[in-house]
Amino acid sequence: MCGFAGFVDFAGTTAAPDEVLSAMARALAHRGPDDQRTTFDAATRTGLAFRRLSILDLSSAGAQPMRSADGRYEIVFNGEIYNHADLRARFGVGAFRGHSDTEAMLAAIAAVGMPAALAEFRGMFAFTLLDHSTRTLWLARDRFGVKPCRYALSGGHALADGGFTVPAGASLVFASELGAIRAHPEVSTTIDRRALHAYLTLGCVPAPMSIHREARTLAPGHLLRLDLTTREARIERWWSAATLAERGAREPFTGDDAQAIEAVDRAISESVRLRMVADVPVGAFLSGGVDSSVVLAAMQEHATQPVLAFTVGTDDADFDETPHAALVARHLGAEHVVLRATDADAARFAGSSLASAWDEPFADSSQLPTLLVAREAASRVKVVLSGDGGDEIFGGYYRYGHAPALAARLRRIPRALRPLIAALLRSVPRSAANAIGRAIPALPFDRAGDRAHKLSRVVRLDTLGAIHAALARVSDDATGLSQASARTPTRFPRPILRSTPSCA
Numbered sequence: 001m002c003g004f005a006g007f008v009d010f011a012g013t014t015a016a017p018d019e020v021l022s023a024m025a026r027a028l029a030h031r032g033p034d035d036q037r038t039t040f041d042a043a044t045r046t047g048l049a050f051r052r053l054s055i056l057d058l059s060s061a062g063a064q065p066m067r068s069a070d071g072r073y074e075i076v077f078n079g080e081i082y083n084h085a086d087l088r089a090r091f092g093v094g095a096f097r098g099h100s101d102t103e104a105m106l107a108a109i110a111a112v113g114m115p116a117a118l119a120e121f122r123g124m125f126a127f128t129l130l131d132h133s134t135r136t137l138w139l140a141r142d143r144f145g146v147k148p149c150r151y152a153l154s155g156g157h158a159l160a161d162g163g164f165t166v167p168a169g170a171s172l173v174f175a176s177e178l179g180a181i182r183a184h185p186e187v188s189t190t191i192d193r194r195a196l197h198a199y200l201t202l203g204c205v206p207a208p209m210s211i212h213r214e215a216r217t218l219a220p221g222h223l224l225r226l227d228l229t230t231r232e233a234r235i236e237r238w239w240s241a242a243t244l245a246e247r248g249a250r251e252p253f254t255g256d257d258a259q260a261i262e263a264v265d266r267a268i269s270e271s272v273r274l275r276m277v278a279d280v281p282v283g284a285f286l287s288g289g290v291d292s293s294v295v296l297a298a299m300q301e302h303a304t305q306p307v308l309a310f311t312v313g314t315d316d317a318d319f320d321e322t323p324h325a326a327l328v329a330r331h332l333g334a335e336h337v338v339l340r341a342t343d344a345d346a347a348r349f350a351g352s353s354l355a356s357a358w359d360e361p362f363a364d365s366s367q368l369p370t371l372l373v374a375r376e377a378a379s380r381v382k383v384v385l386s387g388d389g390g391d392e393i394f395g396g397y398y399r400y401g402h403a404p405a406l407a408a409r410l411r412r413i414p415r416a417l418r419p420l421i422a423a424l425l426r427s428v429p430r431s432a433a434n435a436i437g438r439a440i441p442a443l444p445f446d447r448a449g450d451r452a453h454k455l456s457r458v459v460r461l462d463t464l465g466a467i468h469a470a471l472a473r474v475s476d477d478a479t480g481l482s483q484a485s486a487r488t489p490t491r492f493p494r495p496i497l498r499s500t501p502s503c504a
Contacts, residue, residue: 003028004064004076004128005175006048007154007184008137010166010231017047020184025049027180030357031078039065039074044228046130046137049180050076055278055383056084061098068106072133075109077102078176079125079147082274087120114138115223118238122274126218128174135228139174143239144389145207145220148176150359152215154186159216161208166231178359181215188214196361203363203474211360272298275385283308283381285373286336288324291387291396297332299385306335308380312373314341339376341369363474399471407464418459425456 005024007014014020021038029036032051040047050064067074081087084101091111096103101123109117114129115138124146129138141149153159154171166172173184181187192213195205207217218224221239226232253260272295276282284296286309299307309329313322322338329336346368357371377384391397413421430453457470 001031001053002064002078003031003051003176003180004049004078004126005173005180005183006046006076006128007171007173008166008226008228009045009047009171011169011171012045013169014047014171014186021047021049024175024180024183025051027183028176031176035063037063037065041074041130041132044130044132044135044137046228048074048076048128048130053382055080055280057098057100057103058279059098062100062102064102066100066102066106068110070110072131073106073109074130074132075102075106075127077105077125077127079123079127079142080275081105081121081123081125082277083120083122115140115225115236115238118223126176137172137226137228139218139224139226140238141218141220141222143221143241148359149218150175150178150181150210150215151218151224152181152184152187152210152212154184156188156190156214158213161216163232163234166226166233168231172226172233178210178212178215181212188212190214199361199363201473201475205360268294269298269301272385273302276302278383280382281308281380282383282385283310283377284334285309285377285384285386286311286325286329286334287321287387288326288328289321289387291390291394293328293387294390295385295387296328296334300332300334306333308337308377309334310337310339310373310377310380310384312339312341312369312376314369315343337376337380339373341372345372399468403464403468403471406458407467410459410461410467413459421459422456425452425459428452 003025005028006021007017007024009017017040018038021040022036025036025038028049028051032053034054035052036050037052038047038049048065052062052064054062056062065074065076081101081104084104087101087104087108088096091104091107096107105117105121105125105127108120109129111117112120114131118140121142123142124144125140125142126147126149127138127140129140130136131138139149139151141147151159151172151174153166154173155167155169157167157170171184171186173181173187175181182189190213192209192211195209195211198209199205199211205211205217207219208222210217218235219237221237221241222235223238225234225236253263255263276299282299284292284299284307286292286296288311296307296309309325311322311325311329313320313325326336326338328334349368349371354368354371358367374384395401410418430450454471454473457473458467461467461470
């Protein structure tokens, strides 16, 4: 997994910068147990720290921070670039020191520069790049935000969502996780009530916000460019999913169903093959559902021996996935490892162990079984592939189908009638409607009240995007909850913050 951290100390006020860098690196030990290295450049007052999980080039030639061959660029990088062999062939000049993807990235950056090199990278990544020649610092994040990247200002200075100028007496602090940023002694830890409201509404804190007023999350497909001379930071989008979707709508696939199936199968197979390239064992998380089963099938296609597939099961038959997973593993010839999660496990991990795995509030109930199965997998392999992202790419959530259908129906309802319909839907007590739904099995909705109140929001909307966003919310109205928090202190002791569950 790996993790990076660092800071630019413009005022030169950071005492013992090497010790601060080491503390920030230690906060990321769970991301990279294999190695810890730091460096501090006195000329730019820039420090970089790295925790390594060795996957490609296990030797010291793959260690970070890493300098480019000409010494101009220095990088700390979390992720994996799957086309690194192609980058070497295209941009390599002279002999490489090792065979890591980090070194291939530096060769591409040296050849075409930043940000042009980002378009050449096929993979998941977040990194910090220091250009010693132009005195420029770059933060960059991959297209879909698979890898995290956070940044903050020291001295209690709040950050806006866009570009900014670092105050003369402040430092810019950055890291893979907020925990490493909090390890910097000059960064405040004030709760951002806007982020708290977003969490209560959506179940997570969305980028570019973070749970702290002083910190931000670099959004997927974005980069930050900091001029170390002027202290001006500019944030821009370097890749857009919407632009790609619009191009797809203009240039749709013209083949028949059989050709479409073949194209998807070929794309998944090649994608999985590239992700299996590693100098360490690679396994899989298997739920028995469509997405993880397809990934395991592609892995087994390219493997020379049975793939290790890990499943977490429960004693509750309604939620136990092991029977389906066992059938899939047996059919594909994988080696199946099953972990049973009990109520005692939940009680044991729901405290500090679970909370310490996250950076900020995160309401996904899958975080507990994921942590349990990940700990089991870590004893056997260093890398696992999963089916995460399949629902987003292939429209697996119900709202992807419901939103267009609702939009079409709403266009037939006069706008003047919509407030009345919304009021009627909200007039039914949520708890009563839910009870009726549970009591009458013939009804299609067991949470009729929740759905009716959610629909009351939707009927007022016009655009497909707004309707989809409303369907994705987990709470009708978090305003009262977040306003109630105003009666409590917003500055918490660091130990409490570190025990708060999060989704970074």
